[in-house]
Amino acid sequence: MPDFHSLQVSRIDRLTEQAVKVTLDIPNGLADSFSFLPGQYVTLDVAVGNEKVRRSYSICSAPSTKGTISVGVKEIPNGKVSPVLNRHIKVGDSIECMPPMGNFTWTKGSQGSAHIVLIGGGSGITPLFSIATTILESNDSSRVSLVYGNKNGDSIMFLEDIKTFEQQYSSRFEVVHVFDQPRKKKGFFSSKTMETILHKEGLIDRSLLLGVLNSMNVSTDTAHFYICGPSPMMRSCQQALKNIEVSDERIHVEFFTEKTDEDKEAAILGDMDDAFDGNAMVQIQLDGSSQSIEVEERDTVLNAALDNGIDAPYACMVGACNTCKAKLVKGQIEMDDQTALLPQEVEEGYILTCQSHPKSSYIEVDYDA
Numbered sequence: 001m002p003d004f005h006s007l008q009v010s011r012i013d014r015l016t017e018q019a020v021k022v023t024l025d026i027p028n029g030l031a032d033s034f035s036f037l038p039g040q041y042v043t044l045d046v047a048v049g050n051e052k053v054r055r056s057y058s059i060c061s062a063p064s065t066k067g068t069i070s071v072g073v074k075e076i077p078n079g080k081v082s083p084v085l086n087r088h089i090k091v092g093d094s095i096e097c098m099p100p101m102g103n104f105t106w107t108k109g110s111q112g113s114a115h116i117v118l119i120g121g122g123s124g125i126t127p128l129f130s131i132a133t134t135i136l137e138s139n140d141s142s143r144v145s146l147v148y149g150n151k152n153g154d155s156i157m158f159l160e161d162i163k164t165f166e167q168q169y170s171s172r173f174e175v176v177h178v179f180d181q182p183r184k185k186k187g188f189f190s191s192k193t194m195e196t197i198l199h200k201e202g203l204i205d206r207s208l209l210l211g212v213l214n215s216m217n218v219s220t221d222t223a224h225f226y227i228c229g230p231s232p233m234m235r236s237c238q239q240a241l242k243n244i245e246v247s248d249e250r251i252h253v254e255f256f257t258e259k260t261d262e263d264k265e266a267a268i269l270g271d272m273d274d275a276f277d278g279n280a281m282v283q284i285q286l287d288g289s290s291q292s293i294e295v296e297e298r299d300t301v302l303n304a305a306l307d308n309g310i311d312a313p314y315a316c317m318v319g320a321c322n323t324c325k326a327k328l329v330k331g332q333i334e335m336d337d338q339t340a341l342l343p344q345e346v347e348e349g350y351i352l353t354c355q356s357h358p359k360s361s362y363i364e365v366d367y368d369a
Contacts, residue, residue, distance in 0.1 A: 005033070006097075010068060011068075016154060019155075019157050037105040037106070037107060038062060038130040038131040040127070043098040048081060058072065058127035072123060074123035102254075104228070108135075115222060119227045121233045124228035126228075132173070136173060147209065149233065150178070152195065153182075156177070178199060178200045182201055220246050226253075266334065268332065269334075273360030279361070280331070280359075282304065287368065300353065302317070318354070319335075325341070325345070327348070340352060351365070
């Protein structure tokens with residue numbers, strides 16, 4: 001299981017009134033542990049009052065930035081961790097951080113000289129910004145198009161960097177901003193916008209997306225699409241791309257929050273047990289030691305492990321990341337949602353323990369595998 005490491009905050013940049021970029025120093029001895037691919041995330045363990053709370057945040061810096069790692073954090077109303085990181089954390093403070101993880105990635109050469117289309121909403125820009133930076137810095141032939149939705153110009157994260165991309169990489173980068181609540185001039189009879197940023201109005205839905213892709217001359221036969229943002233936007237964009245026959249392997253998605261039922265993909269893994277009565281004995285292998293616990297069918301393996309004092313890895317608790325991933329060695333489980341796992345990982349028997357309910361009387365789960 002990856003360990004948490006204490007990293008010092010070296011810089012805090014205000015991106016919008018509700019968002020910051022937090023930069024953490026990586027000691028030389030941890031450089032290998034904190035190497036990452038663009039699009040990955042880290043899990044932070046943050047003190048909130050008298051408790052420690054874990055949250056995952058996407059890395060917004062590029063792998064070429066040595067010695068530091070940066071995350072973008074947008075403050076969530078009534079959130080626990082994001083207000084602390086936005087308003088209270090200071091340069092010099094230490095934060096417990098787990099090494100990078102995640103499958104929502106781009107690697108040089110993996111898609112040739114492709115057209116990469118990034119579709120982001122709100123703070124969903126964070127992993128996309130890392131991907132865009134990496135591609136533009138390291139690949140002279142790939143083209144990057146960004147479709148970025150926000151309420152208005154005031155809520156655009158990384159705005160100055162995006163403007164720099166437009167100037168520095170004018171032949172390879174383009175952006176279309178989409179505002180659903182553009183600022184208007186005051187006055188009862190006024191409907192004129194105050195926005196100085198060229199934009200389209202509305203939500204990023206099927207109709208708007210297809211129009212933008214057409215204006216960008218995107219070849220849907222060869223382009224790769226990376227989508228991250230609110231679930232309704234992601235669902236609409238995925239379906240729009242599938243309707244125009246974009247293959248699944250060229251559509252990459254990253255969920256930040258718990259999915260709606262229609263976005264989830266349940267799965268049953270392992271061998272049946274006719275003797276199962278709704279209660280299971282689960283043997284958990286973690287950090288070289290083994291412990292057996294009882295788990296009811298209505299509970300998840302992760303919740304039961306935590307309730308029994310086992311320090312199992314976790315972050316989001318809603319199946320949006322794969323921090324709680326473990327291998328099912330024996331028995332059968334049912335996952336409420338498997339979409340954060342790669343198909344190959346599911347075939348190899350890996351499960352998300354925060355989504356996994358017992359379906360046999362005896363189960364073995366290995367976090368060390």
